[in-house]
Amino acid sequence: MKFSFTDEQTMFKDGLDRFLEKNCSISARRQMVESKEASSEHLWTGLASLGVLGVPMSESSGGFGGAGVEAMIVMQQLGKHLVLEPYIPSVILAGGLVDLCGTDFQKKVLIPELVAGEGKLAFAHTEQLNDEGDTPLSTTATQSGNKWVLNGEKKLILGGAATDRFIISAKTQESGQDSGVTLFIAESLDESITGKAYPLIDGSRVLDIQLNDLELGPESVLGTIGKGQGFIDCVYDRATAAVCAEALGVMEVVHEMTMDYLRTRRQFGSALSQFQVLQHRAVDMFINIEEVRSLVMNAAAKGWSDDPKERIRSVSAAKALTNRASRHVAQEAIQLHGGMGMTQELPLADYVRRLLSIDLMFGGERFQRQRFANADTQKVDGAAFVSPKKRWKQI
């Protein structure tokens, strides 16, 4: 076993860190949050020029052939610098779907554009906020001639406010029978798509859309009709592993901020860092972060596996622990900052709000623990989980 990065990976990490150090600041982020897209073209194309956007895409699609570990490296840095850009929705989720199941032509069009920072993608999948994607879809795609007509609503589309194209999941029917979930590609400019953007608690901007008889040609079908679910599960696991890595990066900064505050703030004639009770609190934060790091690495290594059991166990364990630890770390950071920890003025506020957001998305602690526990049966609480490997053979 080896828990260290290769020289190449370390160089990549340091380069990204330097770039973000130079190009990100809390004040810039706060301005961006107020804008309509909550996104910066400058930053996105900068990430593209560093090759970051192509990291987890297969080389045959025009990417750099990375996987979980490389995605972890990227996400930890994006977390450290609290980058708002839609890396997970665009690259990991939607880009991942194109990479996994697109036709050669689709990949050739979409991936190089995405990698070059010239075309953002978003995955329009969630339909209600009170499940974990395990309720059957209500969005329908019906065939009319050689066209597909989509109707339905999609909610909480991460990165949706700034996207150029959507990957949309819909329930398809063949000869009156449900044939499963099919993925479609649609232009965000299409007039049959209407919607509203709104901010999340972390300042990112998401989108709810309605599809009103959205007509798509056969070339818009991504992958095989009715075979989308396995791929969706797959990219969601990758995204969940990624968001845990991001949380790790966020928590490391939060901890460092807290250490700095303890060292500088003086009460009762000495630095707060001299009080043993506060030292122990700082240590407990640190231990939590190290535990997360271990499971983030585990999820990075196994979360991209073809074996669903291995994938679920590693990813759900990471997310369950990340949620608990990030709550602990955020709460303690606020508490140890005293009144200052309650202010919006300190950058800590933005980091804490991102951690809260991560806690609430991609599955809560209870859900993830149940999913972990049920992984042995390969059945995730009602949602039949079929190995994507098996499905790939069917394509």
Next chain:
Amino acid sequence: MFDVHQILYGARAGSPLNVSLLALIYSTVECIQDMDINFTKEETLFSEEVRDFVSHQLPGDVSRKVLEHKRLTKDDVHRWHVALYKKGWIAPNWPESYGGRGWSAVQQHIFDVESSALGAPRLSPFGLGMIGPVLMAYGTEAQKSEYLPKILSGENWWCQGYSEPGSGSDLASLNTRAERKGDTYIVNGQKTWTTHAQWADKIFCLVRTSTGARRQEGISMLLCDMNTPGIEVRPIITLDGEHEVNEVWLQDVEIPVENLVGEEDKGWAIGKFLLSHERTAIAGVGVSRRELVYLKHLASVHQYRGKPAIDDPVFMDRVTELEIDLLALEMTVLRVASGEASGGEPGPEASILKIRGTEIQQRLTELQLEVVGQSALPHLPMAWGDNWMGQTPGALHAAPLAARYLNTRKTSIYGGTNEIQRNIIAQRVLGL
């Protein structure tokens, strides 16, 4: 004005309520009734009187805002204040000679629980709970007759000038200076975390009038009108995006010497007297009992993965754990309260109430968040303001919960951090 049961059980017209919720809530109510066994007959009658009064006199829109976690305006709190004032219940713990009712601590607890359950907003504590009692104990006759009636009527809103940027937990290190020149003090310095200074007419400040051998010596308490030239209020936006607290800057503020409370340089004891007051109220039992009911309501109406959280034994185990902790807190409050009633002084063990009370408040916000999960992600502050008629991407009841979770983190920091409370117990109770 509204139906008690509707509020307690949280059932709005048409909202689904399942049997297990009712069973749980009835068990809460039973627990109230079990408690009643220990109450005297008079106290039981008193509970009924309180319920009757609150359900008729608490404005319905205010109660709805409180129950649904919407933003309260000064006017919302003021209307409730006036209703209580007219009833003669505005300062029930004050001695009758000052316009109070001389309620026992148990009666105050009953009032807290009953009125909170029905959605009564928390009154501003700075006049009624802090400077009022201080003036009764230390104020001049002129101060008493000038300020106490206006605290009772709600004409004057007070705020508290204690903390400073460099003096939080270590309050005695404060260095806002007051120099005496003839009949006035010239005050310079900065106060911070001043809750609702933007609403206040008056401020009471701890200031340094001399530098003695001990830092606690040389501190004085001054009363000041917020319209005095040289006072500037600057908002502090908290991490939930709201404006509750402020910085209060004082530059060459002239305060007449008759606004000194007690003796010059002896303000530390007065300041501590103030902090030791209302110890049992800080536990927030009434609010937590209400939020527990609301948590169960949410857990029953909010579908998550096809079922409400109340059907998930794993989740309900944690709710039950919290409920038992809350029961323990409530019994501890009553123990402390009945100790006071039998003549004992509220001791430093009241710090237990602050620690556990605030922890429970925080856990309740976490569990409420957990019930709704990602429905709490959208951040639309207008949805918990006045006049919101729109939809929210998640359920409307989920909209304020993330901000409330963040806001409630303050409770373990304000009023003496929970770390300081533990120091108090360690030093003064355990003698360590």
